[in-house]
Amino acid sequence: xxxxxxxxxxxxxxxxxxxxxxxxxxxxxxxxxxxxxxxxxxxxxxxxxxxxxxxxxxxxxxxxxxxxxxxxxxxxxxxxxxxxxxxxxxxxxxxxxxxxxxxxxxxxxxxxxxxxxxxxxxxxxxxxxxxxxxxxxxxxxxxxxxxxxxxxxxxxxxxxxxxxxxxxxxxxxxxxxxxxxxxxxxxxxxxxxxxxxxxxxxxxxxxxxxxxxxxxxxxxxxxxxxxxxxxxxxxxxxxxxxxxxxxxxxxxxxxxxxxxxxxxxxxxxxxxxxxxxxxxxxxxxxxxxxxxxxxxxxxxxxxxxxxxxxxxxxxxxxxxxxxxxxxxxx
Numbered sequence: 001x002x003x004x005x006x007x008x009x010x011x012x013x014x015x016x017x018x019x020x021x022x023x024x025x026x027x028x029x030x031x032x033x034x035x036x037x038x039x040x041x042x043x044x045x046x047x048x049x050x051x052x053x054x055x056x057x058x059x060x061x062x063x064x065x066x067x068x069x070x071x072x073x074x075x076x077x078x079x080x081x082x083x084x085x086x087x088x089x090x091x092x093x094x095x096x097x098x099x100x101x102x103x104x105x106x107x108x109x110x111x112x113x114x115x116x117x118x119x120x121x122x123x124x125x126x127x128x129x130x131x132x133x134x135x136x137x138x139x140x141x142x143x144x145x146x147x148x149x150x151x152x153x154x155x156x157x158x159x160x161x162x163x164x165x166x167x168x169x170x171x172x173x174x175x176x177x178x179x180x181x182x183x184x185x186x187x188x189x190x191x192x193x194x195x196x197x198x199x200x201x202x203x204x205x206x207x208x209x210x211x212x213x214x215x216x217x218x219x220x221x222x223x224x225x226x227x228x229x230x231x232x233x234x235x236x237x238x239x240x241x242x243x244x245x246x247x248x249x250x251x252x253x254x255x256x257x258x259x260x261x262x263x264x265x266x267x268x269x270x271x272x273x274x275x276x277x278x279x280x281x282x283x284x285x286x287x288x289x290x291x292x293x294x295x296x297x298x299x300x301x302x303x304x305x306x307x308x309x310x311x312x313x314x315x316x317x318x319x320x321x322x323x324x325x326x327x328x329x330x
Contacts, residue, residue: 001020001023001025001026001066001067001202001205001206002025002026002028002064002065002066002067003020003025003026003027003028003065003066003067003068003069003202003205004027004028004030004060004063004065004067004068004069004086004090005017005020005027005028005029005030005041005068005069006030006031006048006068006069006070006071006072006082007029007030007031007070007071007072008027008029008030008031008037008038008041009029009031009034009035009036009037009038010035010160010162010310010312011156011160011161011162011163011194012071012096012153012156012194012197012198013029013069013071014038014160015158015159015160015194015195015197015198016069016071016197016198016201016202017029017037017038017041018038018198019195019198019199019202020198020202021038021040021041023202025202026042027040027041027042028041028042028043028044028063028065029041029042029043029044030044030045030046030059030060031043031044031045031046032045032046032047033045044059044060045059046058046059046060048072048074048078048081048082049074049075049077049078050075050077050078050124054081057081057082057085060082060085060086061085063089064089064090065086065089065090065091066090066091066092066205067090067091067092067093067094067205068082068086068090068092068093068094069094069096069201069205070082070083070093070094070095070096070136070140071096072095072136073098073126073129073132073133073136074126074132074314075123075124075125075126075132075135076119076120076121076122076123076126076132076134076135076136076138076139077121077122077123077124077135077139079095079121079135079136079139079140080121080122080139080142080143083139083140083142083143083144084143086143087143087144090144091147092144092147092148092149092205092208092210093140093143093144093147093148093149094148094149094151094201094204094205095136095137095139095140095148095149095150095151096151096153096197096201097133097134097136097137097150097151097152097153097212098129098130098133098152098153098154099152099153099154099214099216099272099273099276100117100129100130100133101116101117101119101130101133101134101137101152102114102115102116102117102272103115103116103117104117104130104268104272105268105269105271105272106271106272106275106276107271107272107275108271108272108275109275109276109277110272110275110276110277111214111276111277111279111280112152112211112212112213112214112277112280116134117130117131117134118131118134119131119132119133119134119135119136119137119138120135120138121135121136121138121139121142122135123135137150137212145210146210146211147210148210148211149201149204149205149209149210149211149213150211150212150213151197151201151204151213151215152212152213152214152215153192153197153215153216154190154191154192154214154215154216154273154274154276155189155190155191155192155216155262155273156191156192156193156194156197157191157192157193157194157294157298158193158194158195158294158297158298159194159195159297159298159300159301160194160301160310161194161298161309162309162310162311162312162315163312163315163318164261164309164311164315164317164318164319165261165262165318166261166262166294166295166298167298167302167309168261168318168319169227169228169231169261169262170231170234170235170295170298170299170302171302171307172319172320173228173231173232173235173237173239174235174237174239175237175239176237176238176239177238177239177240178239178240178242178329179228179239179240179241179242179325180242180244180249180254180260180320180325180328180329181224181228181241181242181243181244182224182243182244182246182249182254182256182260182263183224183243183244183245183246183249184224184243184245184246185223185224185225185243186223186224186225187223187224187225187263188219188220188222188223188274189217189220189221189222189223189224189227189262189274189291190216190217190218190219190220190221190273190274190275190276190278191216191217191221191222191262192215192216192217192288193288193289193293193294195289196286196287196288196289197215199287200215200281200284200285200286200287201215203284203285204284207284209284213280213281213284214276214277214278214280214281215278215281215286216276216278217278217288218278218282218288219274219275219276221288221291222290222291224262224263225243226291226292227262227291227295228241229241230291230292230295230296231295231299233292234292234295234296234299235299242329244328244329246265246266248328249263249265249328250265252324252327252328253324253328254320254324254328256269257318258316258318259318259319259320259321259324260320261318261319
């Protein structure tokens, strides 16, 4: 297989590129050149978005590939321009979208046929993340039709993470001492290891799949307890998890998801985030590794780069301030 990776040097794109290279695929990475591409990939340089203009995609005007993977999360018009340019020279187009495209609140157990937010392939801004991702989907569909694969990921964890969720927990727990552990301990999580996302996407492209797929683990693949206890185990710290009821966490003024990454209080947001029907993906071969493996491998990667994870400039820094955590634990 000949794969064109739009991006390919950071989190999801890097995992897809490395997985494809490991299969012996010929991989071409199209990116801005700010980070080194994985060894073995051919490289094309360019720029996407309105500010880059038509010349930003000049390097893609020639060449043929069996498939494209696009992780773009900015303005949909960038997906539109790339997809239109490549439609006659590429077999299939996988767009890594998001479950945020479902109209909020997404009901617990919602499958891929649920109601969607409005979006436009011609939108030139990404202020509304959900609308931007839906616009990206529409752009892929307009250019590729049934040859477009829409990968609706939820929470993505694993090595190379540049959002900071799992790296923050690992760093916090590595420091040791009493840790605010938001309960309940048995709260069911639903996420995808970035490498499992990569493998399923490549399998799907090879099999000629198209259409939309919710791509996260089954509900309860891991619990909040298993997640945090895995962090304690791999770091080898003396951290003491102090499980705290959701109402007490909220009463302390602690923000779910941003100050305590991954955790959500009971309610419609948690149902929407951690209640997806994934039977379609499971039926097409989705396999999810244990949470302990995801945590251990992310810790090993984090240590290999000096303990500080990269941070995407377009995403806010996550995590709970030490003083605020200490006050909540009193």
